[in-house]
Amino acid sequence: xxxxxxxxxxxxxxxxxxxxxxxxxxxxxxxxxxxxxxxxxxxxxxxxxxxxxxxxxxxxxxxxxxxxxxxxxxxxxxxxxxxxxxxxxxxxxxxxxxxxxxxxxxxxxxxxxxxxxxxxxxxxxxxxxxxxxxxxxxxxxxxxxxxxxxxxxxxxxxxxxxxxxxxxxxxxxxxxxxxxxxxxxxxxxxxxxxxxxxxxxxxxxxxxxxxxxxxxxxxxxxxxxxxxxxxxxxxxxxxxxxx
Amino acid sequence: xxxxxxxxxxxxxxxxxxxxxxxxxxxxxxxxxxxxxxxxxxxxxxxxxxxxxxxxxxxxxxxxxxxxxxxxxxxxxxxxxxxxxxxxxxxxxxxxxxxxxxxxxxxxxxxxxxxxxxxxxxxxxxxxxxxxxxxxxxxxxxxxxxxxxxxxxxxxxxxxxxxxxxxxxxxxxxxxxxxxxxxxxxxxxxxxxxxxxxxxxxxxxxxxxxxxxxxxxxxxxxxxxxxxxxxxxxxxxxxxxxx
Numbered sequence: 001x002x003x004x005x006x007x008x009x010x011x012x013x014x015x016x017x018x019x020x021x022x023x024x025x026x027x028x029x030x031x032x033x034x035x036x037x038x039x040x041x042x043x044x045x046x047x048x049x050x051x052x053x054x055x056x057x058x059x060x061x062x063x064x065x066x067x068x069x070x071x072x073x074x075x076x077x078x079x080x081x082x083x084x085x086x087x088x089x090x091x092x093x094x095x096x097x098x099x100x101x102x103x104x105x106x107x108x109x110x111x112x113x114x115x116x117x118x119x120x121x122x123x124x125x126x127x128x129x130x131x132x133x134x135x136x137x138x139x140x141x142x143x144x145x146x147x148x149x150x151x152x153x154x155x156x157x158x159x160x161x162x163x164x165x166x167x168x169x170x171x172x173x174x175x176x177x178x179x180x181x182x183x184x185x186x187x188x189x190x191x192x193x194x195x196x197x198x199x200x201x202x203x204x205x206x207x208x209x210x211x212x213x214x215x216x217x218x219x220x221x222x223x224x225x226x227x228x229x230x231x232x233x234x235x236x237x238x239x240x241x242x243x
Numbered sequence: 244x245x246x247x248x249x250x251x252x253x254x255x256x257x258x259x260x261x262x263x264x265x266x267x268x269x270x271x272x273x274x275x276x277x278x279x280x281x282x283x284x285x286x287x288x289x290x291x292x293x294x295x296x297x298x299x300x301x302x303x304x305x306x307x308x309x310x311x312x313x314x315x316x317x318x319x320x321x322x323x324x325x326x327x328x329x330x331x332x333x334x335x336x337x338x339x340x341x342x343x344x345x346x347x348x349x350x351x352x353x354x355x356x357x358x359x360x361x362x363x364x365x366x367x368x369x370x371x372x373x374x375x376x377x378x379x380x381x382x383x384x385x386x387x388x389x390x391x392x393x394x395x396x397x398x399x400x401x402x403x404x405x406x407x408x409x410x411x412x413x414x415x416x417x418x419x420x421x422x423x424x425x426x427x428x429x430x431x432x433x434x435x436x437x438x439x440x441x442x443x444x445x446x447x448x449x450x451x452x453x454x455x456x457x458x459x460x461x462x463x464x465x466x467x468x469x470x471x472x473x474x475x476x477x478x479x480x481x482x483x484x485x486x
Contacts, residue, residue, distance in 0.1 A: 189447070189456075200443065203458070204432070210467070213432075213458040215446070224453070226480060230473055237469060 001126040009054070013061045020126045022078070023119050025070035026050075027127060028057035034134035035066040036239040037127060039120060039150075039157075041141035043166070044075025056140075056228075063232055064240065066133045067140075070123050073115040081111060091167075105167040109145045113172075117149045124156060136239050140231065142166055144202075151179045159183075159238035161231045164199035165191055165220055176205040183211040184234040186227055191220045244369040252297070256304045263369045265321070266362050268313035269293075270370060271300035277377035278309040279482040280370060282363060282393075282400075284384035286409070287318030299383075299471075306475055307483065309376045310383075313366050316358040324354060334410075348410040352388045356415075360392045367399060379482050383474070385409055387445075394422045402426070402481035404474045407442035408434055408463055419448040426454040427477040429470055434463045 004017040004024075012031035019025070024046060029035060038060055042049045046069060057067040074081035087108035094101045127133050136158035139147050143166045151160045152175050161184040168176075183206055187199050203213045212234070216227050247260040247267075255274035262268070267289060272278060281303055285292045289312060300310040317324035330351035337344045370376050379401035382390050386409045394403045395418050404427040411419075426449055430442050446456045455477070459470050 209460060211460055212470075213456070215456040215458075217452060217454055226476070227455075229476070233469070233472070 027068045029066045030061035033132035037066045038138040040069045044072035046071045106169045177207045183208045185213045187215040263366045270311045272309045273304035276375035280309045281381040283312045287315035289314045349412045420450045426451045428456045430458040
């Protein structure tokens, strides 16, 4: 891990920009250390997502959590993924025309999952080697397909808060059935970019004995503040010592 | 209102058994007064439900809320409602046979709603006349059909936490659409006595701009403790001064 910068934000929150190989990322740490870690998923574009990520990080630090975000393959300044732009254009066209999108979603999302999940695992190795970061580890956010695969293959992930706000390849429903860690799934009821019934079917498929679906009103970006509070308490229940 | 008994429980919680006309009820009050009030709905049988109700009441009192429960028409020691036993037997038979239950639900639930809602309103008049109880008022629990009608016709109800655990007559979907107060709806995903799709359709129908569905694993009686915490925070957000 190469440390690119280190500064302090409000309330004693540390912020480190880093790179692990060609993967850029940001680590936020609370004053109390070592801290359990939440990996924050996002749709890609670490720069444009920064304001929302740092807000989530500062809030999580107040609860005693370290948080980390990395750039997705093809996101931000990273080299585009072959075929991704084409697949995204096909998806927009198919959605607008009301045509089935399954094959396009497979073509867009599966290669991203295949590359992003091992990258998260590599970064996780590096983060957990730091003296101020510890397990257990949570995953929070999206894309939900990455969260599903990571929850399934990475035993250090002890709980996941997933945002049902993007497409999941049909073949991954089988992976969802094999997940057993506690899940907290957020669904925006009127999300223009998300098929509500598909999200409900996915929630039903998850194999976890403890899983909660919280659906709120509004579109993709309209998650109410209290939903963030409830998700924070989910992680506090499952990642805090003695919980 | 006739006061039948008055005693103190743990943590300074007052418990009064009362009757308003032929309607028996229990009022719990916190040490801080006057307190906003939560009406606690339940399936009937104040005596057998007492352990669960008093647990909810003591918890709500810790959050600064007064709570009240009344016996449903036909419940506990009150005179049976004509036709209710018959309708309940028909419902069990139809469910076991996989037959449509709509007409039976109408026959079972509509008369109960017609009688129970004015009774809640009469009791509410009496409770709000007490010096240690104040508005705003919430409704919490079930039967959900009673909560829907009450939320629609009683302007003193400012927020409702509903338990999607019983049948709603189809004609009441139109009433659900006209509700505008904030709602927090609990759904047990594998509730053996509840049709999941009907519950999701009902949630979709509610006209409220702020409505949250929280679905958790397990059967009818398996609501996890954290779901109670989340519901409590919903009421704290909407019924506490300055919220």
